[in-house]
Amino acid sequence: MKKSTLALAIAVGAVAQQSGAAGFIEDSKATLGLRNFYYDLNTKNTANNNGEANEWGQGFIFNYTSGFTEGTVGVGVDVTALYGVRLDGGGRSSKTGRDRTPGQLFPLETDGSAVNDFAKGGATAKVRISKTEGRLGILQPKLPVVTFNDGRLLPQLFEGGQVTSNEIDNLTLTAGQLEHTKTRASSNDIGLRIAGASVVNGVQADTNKFYYGGADYKVNKDLLVQYYYGNLEDFYKQHFLGLAHNWAIGPGTLKSDLRYFHSDSDGKNGSVAGRAEGYRAQGGINAANAVTATEVDNDTWSAMFTYALSGHTFGLGYQQVEGSSAFPFLNQGDGSTAYLITDRQIGKFLSAGERTWLAEYTYDFGQVGVPGLKAYLTYLSGDNIRAVGADRKEWERDFRLDYTLQDGALKGLGFSWRNASLRGNTTATDSDENRLIVSYTLPLL
Numbered sequence: 325m326k327k328s329t330l331a332l333a334i335a336v337g338a339v340a341q342q343s344g345a346a347g348f349i350e351d352s353k354a355t356l357g358l359r360n361f362y363y364d365l366n367t368k369n370t371a372n373n374n375g376e377a378n379e380w381g382q383g384f385i386f387n388y389t390s391g392f393t394e395g396t397v398g399v400g401v402d403v404t405a406l407y408g409v410r411l412d413g414g415g416r417s418s419k420t421g422r423d424r425t426p427g428q429l430f431p432l433e434t435d436g437s438a439v440n441d442f443a444k445g446g447a448t449a450k451v452r453i454s455k456t457e458g459r460l461g462i463l464q465p466k467l468p469v470v471t472f473n474d475g476r477l478l479p480q481l482f483e484g485g486q487v488t489s490n491e492i493d494n495l496t497l498t499a500g501q502l503e504h505t506k507t508r509a510s511s512n513d514i515g516l517r518i519a520g521a522s523v524v525n526g527v528q529a530d531t532n533k534f535y536y537g538g539a540d541y542k543v544n545k546d547l548l549v550q551y552y553y554g555n556l557e558d559f560y561k562q563h564f565l566g567l568a569h570n571w572a573i574g575p576g577t578l579k580s581d582l583r584y585f586h587s588d589s590d591g592k593n594g595s596v597a598g599r600a601e602g603y604r605a606q607g608g609i610n611a612a613n614a615v616t617a618t619e620v621d622n623d624t625w626s627a628m629f630t631y632a633l634s635g636h637t638f639g640l641g642y643q644q645v646e647g648s649s650a651f652p653f654l655n656q657g658d659g660s661t662a663y664l665i666t667d668r669q670i671g672k673f674l675s676a677g678e679r680t681w682l683a684e685y686t687y688d689f690g691q692v693g694v695p696g697l698k699a700y701l702t703y704l705s706g707d708n709i710r711a712v713g714a715d716r717k718e719w720e721r722d723f724r725l726d727y728t729l730q731d732g733a734l735k736g737l738g739f740s741w742r743n744a745s746l747r748g749n750t751t752a753t754d755s756d757e758n759r760l761i762v763s764y765t766l767p768l769l
Contacts, residue, residue, distance in 0.1 A: 347391045347392050347393055347394045347398065348390050348391050348392060348393045348399075348400055349390075349391065350391060351390070351391020351392070352388070352389065352390045352391055352769055353388070353389045353767075353769050354386070354387065354388045354389070354767075354768035354769035355386070355387050355765050355766065355767055355768060356384065356385070356386050356765070356766045356768055357383075357384070357385035357386075357387070357763065357764070357765045357766075358382070358383070358384060358385075358763065358764045358765070358766065359382070359383035359384075359385060359477060359478075359761065359762075359763045360381075360382050360383075360761065360762040360763070361380070361381055361382075361383060361429060361476065361477045361759070361760075361761050362379070362380045362758075362759070362760040362761075363377060363378070363379045363380070363428055363429055363476070363757075363758075363759055364377070364378050364379075364757065364758045364759075365377040365378075365428070365755060365756075365757050366755065366756045366757070367753045367754070367755050368753060368754035368755065368756075377413070377428045378412075378413040379410070379412070379413040379428055379429040379430065379438070380410075380411040380412040380413055380429075381408050381409060381410050381411055381429045381430065381477045382408070382409045382411055382477075383406070383407070383408045383409075383477040383478050384405075384406070384407040384408075384409075385404075385406055385478065385479070386403075386404070386405040386406070386407075386445075387402070387403070387404055388402060388403040388404075388769075389402045390402065392450075392452050396453065397451060397452070397453055398451065398452040398453075399449070399450065399451050399452075400449075400450045400451075400452075401447055401448065401449055401450065402447065402448040402450065402461075402462075403445070403446075403447050403448075404445045404446060404447075404448075404462050404481065405443070405445035406443060406444050406445050406478045406479070406481075407441065407442075407443045407478075408429070408430065408441060408442050408443070408477045408478050409440070409441045410429070410430050410438055410439065410440050410441060413438070428476060428509060428659075429476055429477045429509060430442065430477075430509055431509055431510050431511065431512075442510075442511045443511060444478070444481060444506045444510075444511045445462070445481075446461055446462040446481065446483070447461050447462065448460065448461035448462045448463065449461055454491060455489065455490040455491050456487065456488070456489040456490070456491060457487070457488050457489075458485070458486070458487045459485065459486050459487075459488075460484075460485045461483065461485075462481050462482070462483060463481075463482045463483065463484055463485075463486055463500070463502065464479065464480070464481065464482065465482065465486065465500070465502075465536075467498065467536065467538065467552060467663075468538070468550060468552045468564040468566060468583070468663045469536050469538070469552045469553070469554030469562055469564055469653075469663070470482075470502065470534065470536055470554060470653075470654055471661040471662075471663050472661065473507075473508050473659050473660050473661040474508070475508065475659060475661070476508045476509060476659060477508070477509075478508060478509075479508060480505060480506065480507055480508045480659070480660070481505065481506040482502045482504070482505050482506075483502065483503050483504045483505070483506075483513065484500055484501050484502035484503050484504075484534075485500055485501055486498065486499070486500030486501075487499050487500065494541060494542040494543075495539060495540070495541050495542075496539065496540040496541075497537075497538075497539050498536075498537060498538055498539075498540075498552075499536065499537035499538075500535075500536055500537070501533065501534065501535050501536075502516065502534040502536075502654075503516075503532045503533070503534075504516070504532060505654070505656060507656050507658035507659060507660075508658065508659045509658055509659065510658060514530070514656055515528070515530030515531060515532055516530055516531055516532065516533075516534050516556060516654055516656070517529060517530040517531070517556075517559065517654075517655070517656060518556065518559050518560065518605055518606075518620075518652045518653065518654065518655050519605070519606045519650065519652075519655045519657070520604045520605040520606040520607070520618055520649075520650070521559070521602055521603060521604060521605075522602040522604060523602060524600070524601050524602040527601075527602070528602070529558075529592075529601060529602030529603045529604070531556060531557045531558050531559065533556075533557040534554065534555065534556045534557070534654065535554070535555045535557075536552065536553065536554045536555070537552070537553055538550065538551055538552030538553060538564070539551050539552075546569060546570040546571065547567075547568070547569050547570075548566075548567070548568045548569075549566070549567050550564065550565065550566035550567070550568075551563075551564065551565055551566075552564040552566075555590060556590065556652075556654065557590065557591055558590060558591035558592040558593060558598065558603050559589075559590055559591070559592075559593050559603060559605070559620065559652065560587050560588065560589060560590050560593060560605070560620040560652045561587065561588055561589075561590045562585060562586070562587040562652065563585070563586045563587075564583070564584070564585050564663075565583075565584045566581075566582065566583050566584075567580070567581075567582040568580070568581050568582075573631070574633075575633055575634070576631055576632050576633030576634070577631070577632050577633075578629065578630070578631050579629070579630045579631075579632070580627070580628075580629055581626075581627070581628040581629075581630070581641075581665065582625075582626070582627050582628075583624075583625065583626045583627075583663075583664075583665070584623075584624070584625040584626075585622070585623065585624045585625070585651065586622075586623050587620055587621075587622040587623070587624075587647075587649075587651070587652050588620055588621060588622075589605075589619045589620040589621070590620075591603070593605065593619060593620055594619060599618060599619065604618035605618045605619065605620045605649040605650065605652055606618065606649060606650035606675070606676070607619075607648060607649050607650070607676060608648050608649065608650070608675070608676025608677055608709075608710030608711070618649065619648070619649065620649050620652050621647040621648045621649050622645065622646070622647040622648075622649050622650065622651055622652060622676075623645075623646040623647050624643065624644070624645045624646070624651045624664070624674070625643070625644055626641060626642065626643035626644070626664065626665045626666070627641060627642055628640075628641035628665045628682075629641070630684075634691055635687055635688040635689070635690065635691030635692075636685070636686075636687055637684075637685065637686040637687075637688075638684075638685055639682075639683065639684040639685070639686075640681075640682070640683050641665050641666075641681070641682045641683075641684075642679075642680070642681055642682075643664065643665055643666050643673065643678075643679070643680045643682075644678075644679050644680075645674055645675065645676060645677060645678045645679070646677070647676065648676060648710075649676055650674050650675050650676050651664065651672075651674035662674060665682065666680050666682060666704060666706070668702060668704060668720055668722055668744070669720070669722045669724075669742060669744035669757060669759075670720055670722075670744045670745075670746040670755055670757055671704070671706075671718065671720050671746050673704055673706045673718070673720075675706075675709045675710070675750070676709070676710045677708050677709055677710035677715070678706045678707070678708060678709045679706065679707055679708045680704055680705065680706040681704070681705050681706075682702065682703065682704040682705075683702070683703050684700065684701065684702040684703070685700075685701045685702075686698065686699065686700045686701075687699050695730050696727055696728040696729060696730045697725075697726070697727045698725075698726045698727075699723075699724070699725050699726075700722070700723070700724040700725075700726075701721075701722070701723050701724075702720075702721070702722040702723075703719070703720070703721050703722075704719060704720045704721075705717075705718075705719045706718050706719070706748075709750060711750070716748065716749050716750045717748055717749060717750075718746065718747065718748025718749075718750050719746075719747055719748060720744060720745065720746045720747075721744065721745050722742070722743070722744045723742075723743045723744070724740065724741070724742045724743070725740070725741045726738065726739070726740045727739045727740075734764070736764060736765060737762070737763075737764045738761075738762070738763045738764065739761070739762055740759070740760070740761040740762075740763070741758070741759070741760055742757075742758070742759040742761070743756075743757070743758050743759075744756070744757045745757075
């Protein structure tokens with residue numbers, strides 16, 4: 325966390341002590357999340373099994389959220405502290421030179437072995453006026469143009485500022501700027517970039533400016549429309565339109581989820597000279613069957629329809645990626661999340677030209693007397709991936725089983741098994757993956 329943010333957080337605390345501290349203290353909440361995570365990755369057709377991962381760790385996730393001081397202008401502070409302990413595995417296998425796939429549970433030492441433990445965190449100073457709230461410091465946004473990743477032992481953290489306003493009924497306005505991120509398997513602040521950005525002359529192409537803003541308007545209780553804009557300086561500009569609708573049909577409910585992204589180049593990515601400096605995107609091929617110059621040029625749209633009935637949920641979706649580049653999003657190469665219906669356990673299905681069908685089924689066993697038990701099954705099939713020589717294709721199958729204790733002394737204790745397989749003839753290796761997660765959140769305040 326930058327010194328300016330720390331100073332602001334301290335100032336907020338001082339104000340809380342001197343004036344109207346009742347709301348600051350009485351509305352405070354603190355929790356300690358415990359996450360035991362076993363991760364197993366089995367890649368196929370790789371030399372010496374490079375890229376396999378077998379890791380086990382214990383994560384501690386502390387979150388403190390203050391209330392706001394009383395008065396016209398309320399101030400507060402939130403604190404996040406994350407700590408991960410390696411229980412087994414990670415890094416090179418006995419340091420013999422067999423590499424693991426990067427970005428799983430732990431950072432690596434200089435010799436390629438996983439660290440024994442790592443920590444990260446920070447504070448967020450906040451101010452509230454009427455129904456508008458400003459935040460400066462650690463952020464974990466969940467928006468169409470930027471979403472933090474929480475798929476491993478410890479979640480990703482961003483640093484920046486954000487303003488959210490609900491002054492108008494049914495309308496939420498959001499705007500902000502991000503500067504750095506601590507990825508899910510790292511303690512370090514790093515710059516922001518997209519997949520395809522490279523190192524040139526020892527310098528990583530990145531930036532510390534991602535601007536975003538947008539609106540969520542709830543037309544009625546069943547219809548939500550969205551517009552968002554994101555701009556990663558020197559990489560891309562992106563517009564998003566979304567619509568979510570619930571429709572009661574017979575005894576069940578049909579949910580429609582429509583999304584459209586338009587992305588094009590910004591700054592250095594828009595010039596040959598800038599791309600030569602490493603400000604590149606993942607590309608496809610052009611009409612001459614040659615690899616593109618990796619300038620951002622992308623339109624991605626999708627439609628997902630889900631019908632829920634008596635514990636059963638059936639889903640069917642389609643996504644199409646158009647343009648000469650892959651779908652761009654904040655991606656430091658250490659595990660990131662894209663706001664796509666195809667971003668699943670292993671793959672994201674976002675390559676240039678890719679067309680993806682997906683089907684999923686969920687069942688809540690509470691309907692047969694086992695509350696807290698849920699099963700999920702998803703299948704995705706993508707083709708038309710633009711590549712030199714011939715278009716390529718891929719598929720993924722995901723299965724997930726979750727159980728959460730509903731009562732007793734350990735109410736809320738959760739167990740999750742997540743299994744996935746990815747196959748195809750793309751440049752990505754075929755993979756089988758298992759995750760076993762035990763989680764519990766302990767309230768402290």
